[in-house]
Amino acid sequence: MKVLVTELMWEDGIEELKQTGHTVDYDMELCRKRDDLLKLAPKYDALIVRNETRVDPELLDVAKNVKVIGRLGVGLDNIDLEATKARNIPVIAAKHANATSVVEYVMAAMLDAYRPLADADADVRLGNWDRKFFTGYELNQKTLGLVGLGEIAHRVARRASAFGIRVIGYDPFVTSYDHVLAETGVYPVTTLDELFPESDFISVHVPLTKATKHMINKESFSRMKSHAYVINTARGGIVHELDLVEAVQSEKIAGAYLDVLENEPVQQGSPLLQVESIRLSPHIAGLTDESQSRTAMLIAREVTKVLNGGESLCAVL
Template sequence: MTAPRVLVSDKLSPTAVQVFKDRGIDVDYQPDLGKDKDALLAAIGDYDGLAIRSATKATEKLLGAASRLKVIGRAGIGVDNVDVPAATARGIIVMNTPFGNSITTAEHAIAMMFAVARQIPAADASTQAGKWEKNRFMGVEITGKTLGIIGCGNIGSIVAERAIGLRMKVVAFDPFLSDERAVQLGVDKVDLDELLRRADFITLHTPLTDNTRNIIDAAAIAKMKKGVRVINCARGGLVVEEDLAAGIKDGKVAGAGFDVFVTEPAESSPLFGLPNVVCTPHLGASTTEAQENVAVQVAEQMSDYLLDGAVTNALNMPSISAEEAVRLTPFVRLAEDLGSFAGQLTESTLRGITIEYAGEVAEMNTKALTSALLAGLLRPILTEVNMVNAPVVAQGRGIAVDEVRQSQRGIFETYIRLTVRTERQERSVAGTVFSDGKARLIQIKGISMEASFGPHMLYITNRDKPGFIGRLGTLLGAEEVNIATFNLGRAAVGEEAIALIEVDGPIDDAVLDKVMALEGVVQAKRLRF
């Protein structure tokens, strides 16, 4: 049997290359090839695996020429340089190493906090210039101060532990942080406004999503303490740089430490040149240990897949054996869509979920199904969640996951029901796979309804009163929103009703506001699948 061939087209640790060799992989180490698009395009057809960092761009064109390629391994978290949909369409697994950089990134945030607290970079430059400006660089102590952490997942929790060790008080805002996990970490779980009001230092450790983009803007800064210091080692775009610069200039913000920027490489920024602003060029993962960890991890993952078929940290497929894939795949899609449906409607902290598998599906690989469902549930907030790491992420955030398997119940031969428990309410959604292999919703909040999942949908709860459907249809027509399918259900006459509408394109904010303003509407949400 011919050994699998792997191309390493970026600079990876020699230890990682040795891992491939020790496992019997034919590895070709060409660390500069990723920078030469034409040469890489000419060579890629000879390899089963591609190990990369950030320099190699796995574009649709490159993947089209990769006739043998089975797996791409990214040593690190971000896969912006990989066309994941194109890889998926060609059956190429895309793996990353989501946790290898965690300690390094957390330590960088702590280092930035110290640098800003004591004005170390400016003091260093002044001293090395032959000055002795001892009175100019008056700092503040860390001890006893309150650190506000926005995003208390894997990296944020490490920052919390380090900060508590420094005798800081820690408050955290994270919609997915349970009360139990907060107690375990020793942090005070608060809402965003309270965090802004209480924190002496604020550090961000959340992905960049529609919900977190510009989470620190002029309005947020206005709620902060005078003299607050802001640290961002997470993602550019979480902070409106112009607004923070204005806060520094008017004295509301005493300093900032930034490792990430809206545009990178950052050749300019409103923050550059301001007093007590410390900037680094995206160094969060740049330590010898982190680079070694992620490189070795990706080599091990790729070797496991190419030699044994084991899948770990895949962004575009769950852990499913080849034998069960055909039978399981439609139910994986159903589970992920049910999770996504609930996740997009969840607005408060998740306490736990129950997944009920009934009938034929209860005899399948429910571990893969639960992973797919959790990925769908968590992805609206945590964009880097995939089917493999979703259970770890859920556990890390203290979300209780219960599975129930049972024989056929009701009129459907098999179904999956997801019940989500939050701080405010309990909500359930159920679905099945019909004989055509297509997933269907069959129940929402106890209300029976049959509906397909569409790319763009509008979910509405309303009071069941005459004329509502007409008003809604008229509004959507006037706004030139074309309806593909229209599905209705209600608890009882005159009580709560649900409308689930598939439309032909995205619904903008203005249209959604008009829907919300309709008489009888209780809730209106855009959904995407």
């Protein structure tokens, strides 16, 4: 079978595909070369993508031999699931493979907000010794509000609790019997209007849908504490970025950590770049060496399973 990989994939996953007998063509920039992708797609039995490749009806109409699509991650907003379902093409996502890495990013963001060691180091190297300015705060006894209570939020809650952080959460699809509430000790709230005023940190863990687009906006920021931080490792577009800039500049909230943006990469001249307390990273929350190895191996094995006529427990549809 022939497999086309259109974005970054760790080498061990590619080797796994080759060792199971597949021919693999790998171009991590192909996602940005649409015309080339459309010309190549008909030759392949499987596509493996990340988050930049648009898997839409146009691509699927020419990829007539594709039997399975592997997604190196869990976000699916770049894949037209209705179109894949109509063509009976299973989509395999890397279920939970990068969850631990995202969780540790969230913890790092909270620690950085209260103890900015890189800033302290830079200041000392300038010849200063400002112990009062870099006194910082404790996470102990602070409140973390989780927007969405899936697997990643569950793992965040476990680690946050070890720091003595009170964890509350909002998710209309979670009941009191689900493990994140029943076993992790997250206190459920019934609306975001309850969550925002209580939280010192708000961490976003929902997919980007019509319902969640710009879910956190000007009205949301007006309900938050003036020292609150927003952390978004989910998807760009859930947080209204211009409203965020205004909220931070007017000191309605303290700042934000954005790993994902509505338009990636960030454009020079973006208002986000003008606000120092909005910290940006290049969509790396789930990118650690360990997580990417797990992701690549999981997708390689599950795609092979489907190509061999089997079914995958990681199939989205």
